[in-house]
Amino acid sequence: MIEQFKEWEKNRHEYAKEWKERTGGKVMGYFCTYVPEEILYAAGILPVRILGSHEPQDVTEPHIFAMFCPFCRDCLAQGLKGRYDYLNGIIIAQSCLHIRQTFWSWEKHVGVEYSKFFIMPHKIQSKDAAEFLRGEMEDLKKEIEEWTGQEITQEALENAIAVYNKNRELMRQLYELRKEPNPPISGEEAMEITMAQQMVDKAEHNKALEELLAKLPSRTDRPSGTRLMIVGSEDDDLTFLNMVEKCGGLFVIDDHCTGSRYFWNQVIPEEDALMALSKRYINRPPCPTKDWEERKRIPHVLKLAKEWDVAGAIIMQQKFCDPHELDFVAIKKALEDNGVPTLFLEFDVTVPIGQFRIRAEAFLEMIGEEDLF
């Protein structure tokens, strides 16, 4: 059913290299989903999200102090090992402190033609944030134009926005199907699709998504299990999702930057395309680094839990992830106050599956029993 997406995810590097050869375009690695990819796409660049490989490694110790999250080290290891040697550039949007270290060490020790630390404002709740971000985007656009030697036309930008919007719309349709009592897709499968989404040309992803959406309603071998939500930081741990779903759980919704946060809201077109783009990034479901003074993630997460009718939530985070550590206490309380039991887990590069299975099984048993009373 999802072979194409899986193929893209498993062979991400081959895909990018092949794309480069086929189109003659540049490939840009990005470290955070606040990067306004539309501007890159409009310039004929393929943006690819840099993710880890979930293998133990020993090359990052000289570069990143061990108190920072395993994800940022896993990503850097990919660069140091030369797995992304086809990148023409790298870009990061200002978000957490951890991942920016990957960017800095990459810039210096892996080396690329072009690197950009994009100033994404933190106070997205400020009335002036969209205007400010619009200006930063305008500067980025100019820089990219200088780098590629080609103007990014209004038409190209609008087209990029349209392709990205289409992708978001299709992803939302896919997630809508997960509301069904018997969703046609498992959490692990959905994760394969969201991961592939960050690695391939959106136009191709759109095409594959449309085909998938046409087939799904008639799918008969549907997964089943206790409806779960997964909330937290960056998460592409397929092994973990697979384990929980084998134990009788079924993930129907997520709040991850590798998942729903990435595609949730659309660009609402207006005459000033950059302003429209800016507002989209300001108004998307926030990363915890930007969720202040008011906690807006909480109502969003509660809404997801309610609409997708979950029996419980797994709150996960990358070990040492300060931003999520500053959120999960409040989120856990909010979910529990609203009748959604939670299980909290800290993820490392590889997760101790045995230990986590015991907890997942106990959690599923616990929330299963509630129905008896």
Added chain:
Amino acid sequence: MEGAEDKYPTEPLKCWNKSKELRLKYYQDYVEAHDKGGLRWGGGAWTFDAVPAGLGDDVYPITSEPYGATLAFDKELSLECMEASEVKGYPRDLCSYMRNYWGSIIIDKFAFGYKDGEFMPRFAGAEPLPFPKPDFLWQDHICCSHAKWYQVVSELEGGIPTFSVDNAVGPAHEINDRKIKFVVEQLKEGIGFLEKTTGRDYNDELLYKAIRNHFVSTSKWAEICELNKAIPAPLDEKSIYSLYVFGTLQKAGQQVADFYEKDLLPEIQDRVKRGIAAVPNECFRVMSDTQPPWSFLKVFRYLEKFGCVSVGSLYTFALIGQWEVKEDGSWGPKTIPDVEFTSREQALYEYVKYELHKPEWQHFYSCHLKSDMMVRIAKEWKLDGAMLHYNRGCEGLSVGIAENRLALLDAGFPVMAFEGNNADEREFDEARTKAKIDAFMETLGAK
């Protein structure tokens, strides 16, 4: 191990007692603000504290990081605070100042109190007061923990009006009108928040005065640190820790500007002129980085037995101090802007433009900018090496530290990295650190 022999005269600092009194008065003023009809507020050491100053002369802050450090110094109370935060579910690897601060609210014990009517720290024998709740919170945000810190404080206190300003608009060399204005607009909106929250009318003249104080405090502090280029160094870092703190308490305060300009600066100038050393057997000069493990400052005394003096750090020089590259290419105090303040907008603009150059804000955009400054310090302050505190208690200042280490090594400076925690003493291993120092001193050639 035999100690290195004394080579220079030394004497204690004359303004030492005054500095202690100033510090105590700061906390006492905060505690007693309500008794006199005044206001009190909470915010970080980097917050734009000149802005609330416009609410009146009876408005007193408590800054979070120095208070967290004060708690750390009181080991017993700190442990109680840490454990209270942990019970509430907050992980141990979060900012340790923040966990101390939250804990102090949760257990409702302040690090100060009265004994026989006299205000003093709890560890000096006072019965601790309940945590004096701030009337409002006024914070900045460049480190991921900053605004979130006060989000939690407000929640723990059952809701305190909070305003946080995003000052992470880019490195000094990329500052432009748009970036400055984004911060200025937030400050203007913040003034509206302050007026609404406190019911007071805002006084721009007081704002202007506070911004001037800010310029003086931050520039004069840099001038004081610059004097430590001298051999022998007139100040050692352990003393610097007790002095830089005023900039973190209330850099826009008159008392702080005055103390730096009128007391400390002349005294250090005089020490340099007379060749007075902080450490009389000075043979080796090093710098540190990030906050020290506060309950183990004796590590710095341990260095002295090898004739090693830590002359400072980018942290102590430039957490608050403002610097610029002078004509001869060397680092010196930032020139105080020669401008008349004519309007709120214009004053805030000058304030923000000046402040966005803060050296300790630059590594949030690139650790390489910090590496360059550290190498500069190592050269201009004539150092033999560096001891970098890989500080598990502060992600904001430890970010990129491993790359800083590599850059210093590349520039030819030996580096000793040691792990610890600024405010959670459970994460500092004194014996191991001393063993590391022994080995490091051997590499520097100390006997």
Added chain:
Amino acid sequence: MITMGIDMGAKTIKVVILKDNEIVAKSIVVAGFEVEKMAKEVIEKAMSEAGVTRGDITKVVSTGAGDKQAPFYDETKSVVGCDSLGAAYIHPAVRCVIDVGAEEGRGMRCDETGKILDFEVNEKCAAGAGAFTEAMSRALEVPLEELGALSLKATEDVPMNAQCTVFAESEVVTMVHNNVPKENMAKAVHDAMASRITSMVRKIGFEKDVVLIGGVAKNVGFVSSLNADLELEVIVPEDPEFVGALGAALAAAGWKGGA
């Protein structure tokens, strides 16, 4: 000239006596709880082996975690300093020394005289020290001394996330449930530990020759994993656990490289 080096390690105490820079006696004992008593005994043993008395010894240098607990000494010297001195004596071409002891792993770069240029200590993490293999041998129910040989028989690499011993133990439990053969698990343990040590050594940077010392150097499984990780052959001296004590005795003699 007769000198003595005492290495007051976390788990064992080692003593080396030199006569004109030649080893005339060495002795080792498990420190246990009565550290000072054991230290006295092991020193006595070494002196009787060398046929010398206290009065014959010109200078004594003590090193190790408990250096000041030695019953007598003239000076103390850091472990890393002693390690590199001892390694340079045994193998003058050494430029990097890795010392894996019971509780701590250390790496150092040095010059031909054994002077340290840079060093790193694996702090507060059992996963890069002998204690880790001990814990793992218990978890696998394989005697510690057989663990190394067993891992050489491994048929497949099994990744293991050895950020900490507790997690690693639970990973072993998972492997047991998944019927992973014991030899593959043993290799996973050594690979994980080697990875931890390699990480640390990369931090200081390394060049050949690399000498591996400390008690764990006797574990052939670990050595094999480390060689694979570093992509070179480390040199393991005879009696690798004595190198620190040897360095201390050399320091007492004022040895500075060369013959």
